Amino acid sequence: MGYNISEYIDHYKEIIEKEITVYFQKMNVPQQLKDSMIYSLEAGGKRLRPILLIASYEAYSKDISKVISSSIALEMIHTYSLIHDDLPAMDDDDYRRGKLTNHKKFNEATAILAGDALLTTSFEAIANDSKLTAIEKVEIIKMLAQCSGPKGMVAGQILDMEAEEKVVSLEELEKIHTLKTGELVRFAVYIGGYLANASKEQLSALEDFAYYLGLIFQVQDDILDITGEEEKLGKPVGSDEQNEKSTYPKLLGLEGAISKKESYVKKAKEALIKAEAENSYLMGITDYFSQRDH
Amino acid sequence: MGYNISEYIDHYKEIIEKEITVYFQKMNVPQQLKDSMIYSLEAGGKRLRPILLIASYEAYSKDISKVISSSIALEMIHTYSLIHDDLPAMDDDDYRRGKLTNHKKFNEATAILAGDALLTTSFEAIANDSKLTAIEKVEIIKMLAQCSGPKGMVAGQILDMEAEEKVVSLEELEKIHTLKTGELVRFAVYIGGYLANASKEQLSALEDFAYYLGLIFQVQDDILDITGEEEKLGKPVGSDEQNEKSTYPKLLGLEGAISKKESYVKKAKEALIKAEAENSYLMGITDYFSQRDH
Numbered sequence: 001m002g003y004n005i006s007e008y009i010d011h012y013k014e015i016i017e018k019e020i021t022v023y024f025q026k027m028n029v030p031q032q033l034k035d036s037m038i039y040s041l042e043a044g045g046k047r048l049r050p051i052l053l054i055a056s057y058e059a060y061s062k063d064i065s066k067v068i069s070s071s072i073a074l075e076m077i078h079t080y081s082l083i084h085d086d087l088p089a090m091d092d093d094d095y096r097r098g099k100l101t102n103h104k105k106f107n108e109a110t111a112i113l114a115g116d117a118l119l120t121t122s123f124e125a126i127a128n129d130s131k132l133t134a135i136e137k138v139e140i141i142k143m144l145a146q147c148s149g150p151k152g153m154v155a156g157q158i159l160d161m162e163a164e165e166k167v168v169s170l171e172e173l174e175k176i177h178t179l180k181t182g183e184l185v186r187f188a189v190y191i192g193g194y195l196a197n198a199s200k201e202q203l204s205a206l207e208d209f210a211y212y213l214g215l216i217f218q219v220q221d222d223i224l225d226i227t228g229e230e231e232k233l234g235k236p237v238g239s240d241e242q243n244e245k246s247t248y249p250k251l252l253g254l255e256g257a258i259s260k261k262e263s264y265v266k267k268a269k270e271a272l273i274k275a276e277a278e279n280s281y282l283m284g285i286t287d288y289f290s291q292r293d294h
Numbered sequence: 295m296g297y298n299i300s301e302y303i304d305h306y307k308e309i310i311e312k313e314i315t316v317y318f319q320k321m322n323v324p325q326q327l328k329d330s331m332i333y334s335l336e337a338g339g340k341r342l343r344p345i346l347l348i349a350s351y352e353a354y355s356k357d358i359s360k361v362i363s364s365s366i367a368l369e370m371i372h373t374y375s376l377i378h379d380d381l382p383a384m385d386d387d388d389y390r391r392g393k394l395t396n397h398k399k400f401n402e403a404t405a406i407l408a409g410d411a412l413l414t415t416s417f418e419a420i421a422n423d424s425k426l427t428a429i430e431k432v433e434i435i436k437m438l439a440q441c442s443g444p445k446g447m448v449a450g451q452i453l454d455m456e457a458e459e460k461v462v463s464l465e466e467l468e469k470i471h472t473l474k475t476g477e478l479v480r481f482a483v484y485i486g487g488y489l490a491n492a493s494k495e496q497l498s499a500l501e502d503f504a505y506y507l508g509l510i511f512q513v514q515d516d517i518l519d520i521t522g523e524e525e526k527l528g529k530p531v532g533s534d535e536q537n538e539k540s541t542y543p544k545l546l547g548l549e550g551a552i553s554k555k556e557s558y559v560k561k562a563k564e565a566l567i568k569a570e571a572e573n574s575y576l577m578g579i580t581d582y583f584s585q586r587d588h
Binding site: 027028029030032033034037080084087089090103107108109110112113115116117119120121123124127128133134135137138141142145146148149150151154155157158159161162 | 321322323324326327328331374378381383384397401402403404406407409410411413414417418421422427428429431432435436439440442443444445448449451452453455456
């Protein structure tokens, strides 16, 4: 297709946002609930998870109509987790990406229910997709529940909470990140390959790739909290330090964190070669994740 | 089998509770999250929804091993909805069935995450059940998402919230109850019949039955708030009146509510005859729902 990586991301960002809008606009649900779900779904976001899923699929196959439901389901899961994470009882954030958080725009009860509704709808979107076989649907749903539930993302959230204000080891830190953000990355990369009929060996290498990509994402997040520009990030820098959060730079120093990230980039790319996906956009996405400034 | 209805309910209550315990004990998730999920799953409850699912299945078929995952998934959904409903931002309850609510026993963040985890795990339990075909799993997941999500239970919860402290019509009241509690009853009755290979006509009659059964349950709930004994109910009577909640007795008078309930019992039993399930335990469950004192 000859896009550069920024064009590729922008192209699919637009497609995903259109698909999400179409899916929810036609949904017959109470107005307040619908408004609240759509508000958070449309509140910006880079759509990196669904784009990653599509890129993984395109490494092996064409015609992305087969991965639309998984992609928007993944964005629903990500969005529900942000809504619940922002609640007063959790991170207590009033703003996200410069917009009021869901419970500030609506109210707490509505935000709790909108999160529950998005979580439930993610499974429904897959179950109702006429482009997938029943066996494919079951495989996607299994993986989505595993990666997002109490063995995956939700486990990461509770461990992250428990780790607050105590110094954790690098090993513990990576475990938390792998669960909290890495598991959805794994879902994206694995399901993209799976639906494109990647081989067992390719899928296994893709999972290795996803593991390192998730860590790259997190290390860069920590680095940006020190070196980033507030305007581009849309949030204050230095907040990790203030919150006494365990981060890569804190445990390894800034130079150490950067060199850690580079070693992960190397491993991620090696895994892509093993997955025979080195000529795909997954390669560019790896650099994009590593070098992003927001 | 020759159980009377109380024995039947007690028998399957025990089986369901054992299956839930087995499912969660072996789950490898963070301890605090696991404790919190199990606490609410084991906090009593009559298990009426899963028992109803089993009774519906047994109206047409034997060997209940096929409905275990749907039954415990349904109880997980019911439990998650109670945990989130009790939160300070929702009903703000400190006790349920005489025990501390989840957020009082643990904390609010844990309760939110435990609810999210149970909701997610309900879909996983079905997707992983080796006794079901992929087509059956997809049908169950579709129905579960529809009945419990923003078109079902969650819609009922938001409409119920909006209706608080305003007088609603009987029609609006029934719509709220049908969504908030009736949709999970519909899931139970429909999926029981579906997995037992009930015919299309039988399934359609079962859905009518479920509709009236859900309403019977609710009318009796409202009646017990006036005529019930606090000790048996495990909650104070007269709380609806105090909360200015719209109820059947308020809209129709106590006598009117009782006669409304009796007309629903009649319609429920007619639907059971149409479903060719009049010799099943569904008949006894209807009377049990109508006459329960707690």
